[in-house]
Amino acid sequence: MADLSIDFCGVTSPNPFWLASAPPTNTGGQVMRAFDAGWGGAVWKTLGDPITNVSSRFGGIDYGSTRMMGLNNIELITDRPLDVNLREMYEVKKRYPKHTLVASLMVESRDNWRELIKKVQDVGSDLIELNFGCPHGMCERGMGSAVGSEPKVLEEITRWVVEEAKIPVIVKLTPNTGDINEPAEAAARGQAHAISLINTIKSLIGVDLERMVPNPRVGGQSTNGGYCGPAVKPIALFMLSQVAKNPTAKHLPISGIGGISNWRDAAEFIALGSTSVQVCTAVMHYGYRIVEDMIEGLSDFLDRKGMKSVNELRGRAVDSYVEWGELNLDYTIKAEINQKTCIGCNLCVTACMDGAHQCIHIPGRTHEESVKAGHYHIPEEIPALPVKIAGLPAGRFVPFVDEVECIGCNLCALVCPVPGTITMVERPGPIGHVETWNDRVAQGRDINPGALTSTLEARAKRNP
């Protein structure tokens, strides 16, 4: 069995699975139940001057019959007295000394920071996380993402805290910024010990069309909130990859956050450079119990890959993420449809016709019918392979991929409901050797037929 324990800024955690600072870490009772379920760490619900929260607080977005693909919340930091939170944190750390306890903080003045840092250290916190990310409610008062999106302020506050603190300091970044590299570099300059990302994304989850009020509704009004859940994972992965490659910040350990719901999501975050991962929405949906599968799934995956510890997985996918100009223009794949498993739904046809390159044909059509359907290139022969599976009415054919027109975009494989039926197979490329756009730029061959006249003129002027 692979070793799942991690070292995060010198703090050992039994596994990389931490609860993010959010409703699941609101009380000591909750955190203890979470640790009993198997969570390796918990970032306490953000401490500061207690706030008064509103009712209601959450709004969800469903996709098809899948509930809560995304979640939006307008709940702010803790609304419980500081001494109550501190007492419970002390109790948790005493009972669970091997688990990681992270204090999330958000206050206004330097005196506030000084006072709160001392207090959370005294109760035994292992780490401090600076909440520079909350995009609603607190930022209007100069905290949260108001700090996170202002690199100079972020750097300054980070420096105060690091100078004051005796335990490592994580800076939590907001995605509500034009370029995530800027706050990440500011945190590094402020001597932060680690970075966590992403916090929630500024959002309005939807509108109640009967009442003409956005959701979640507070009486006859609503406000913008923070978006999280499975839907934000791709955004989080992108920002994670930016920080993991950033020359100024890449030495910092990262705690990855954003839509992580299972071991596979966690493995992806770790492969892109996370040391620990933080989970919130999936727990709000299904409870602490999901960690059992996360631990088992990650452990089995590492065993399958022959990795002895989770540390071996960290960052494995970082180097293969490159800018577009470094991609190989010669790489060629074509769609291939498996007659044995195709059920004849033709979803690939419709997707290719309207959303891609009109290369998938329904067999049995005449040349004229194919032209009328919207094809530009009609292959001489379109084999009519019947859908093999019994039970379908006769006359259903496996769609035919015209490789001449197929540009290998993946769309058909993405929409096909039967896993494994459409595969993308490699074919010899048109160039015959690796060539990137950047190569062409370097050689001055980055002009394709049909370029703008003004581009050609400018180029002629530059290279007479």
Next chain:
Amino acid sequence: MRPLPVLAEGRLEQGFSETKPAYNQAEAITEANRCLYCEDAPCIKACPTGIDIPTFIRKIATENTTGAARTILRENLLGYSCARVCPVEVLCAGACVYNAWERPPIQIGRLQRFATETTLSQTPMSSLFARKPSTGKRVALIGSGPASIAAAGLLAMEGHKAVIFERKSVPGGLNTLGIAPYKLKGNDALQEIQWIMDLGDIELRCGVEITQDDNDHSATKVSAQSLLRDFDAVFLGLGLGADSRLGALDEDGPGVYGAVELIEKIKSDPAFSLTHVSHAIVVGGGNTAIDIAHELALLGVSDVSMVYRRGTQDMSAYEHELDYGRKHGVRVMANRVVTGFVRDADNKLIGAQIARAENGRAVEGTEETVAAQIAAIAIGQSRATELATRFEGVTLDSKGRVVVDPITHRTGNARVWAGGDCVNGGKEVVNAAQEAKLAVRDMLNALAAS
């Protein structure tokens, strides 16, 4: 508009529960979200009326329920009753690609019921389809079964006046009086007629017979000649005639019913009861036979036997209907023939003589007596099409079916069209709806030109 008659209280039909109960919205959306939304979908091709099924299902999923109903009713005005009575297992749902994937097919019938029932119970049908101004043209429709009702609705939408003549006191034909109650009850079928009558100028004259005698001017009779004289067009939706008889010994008398006659009693006669009936025999192997057998079993008759003269593989009843029936206790006696009935001194039915059969014929000397207090003969219905020939130029084929052009459904008389069972010999409601559609399409052209 005068409200339609409603069937009286106290009928056996009322005690049946539905095999496929109505979905609530959450259930409908969940099922709708399973639909793959196939391109060139096989379910559409399997629907005799060509409803754009993936589109209406998607509309249910997006909570555009009214739009879903419009998509259905545009192709099939009887979308509500078809949702409940169609053999979807062998039509749309049977063609669903999920079958090929060994997953349960989409419950298309139940989704269609949800869309139409939800919408039409809240929204008048006339608000779904723009009604055209009156043309002053009049069409007579003979018979008020599914074919005529669908045709009348389509004509009314186009601004024509539709007058339906019905021999019985209750309209709707087999849709009201002949559908197994666990699928659709009589009053629900009447409700659908009420919805459709909202589409325009539709008049329903019940209790009126078509006669040959042009000089009989009583209120309950109208002659074929006068219809041709007074109307711009005529549609024949005559349906089928009385149940065929076996011709077996002692068949005539109490206790032996035609299957359609018995179903009608269960559905519409408050005086009819099955007390003291413990054994029943149903003769036949078709869908009407399994329907009445299944109904009798559900009504508490402890021993219901379907007697069929050939092997089970030759039965024309749908496999899924036989399975449902068997589940509720229907016994199938294949390769058996009823040769006669047994009556007591008071002429009460007490049993049937049943012989073993080879190639559909009784083997002499193999008779045995089986107890039965009731018997239903389900070996087909006679034709009621003799009436059609009262319209000059209308002809029948050798099987007694009204001859029409398959594309236009026009008969040998240029102003007479026909559709439904009287043309196809006895098919589903959905076939009647489609034939009515074809007939009206041609009729509209003819009316516009006249």
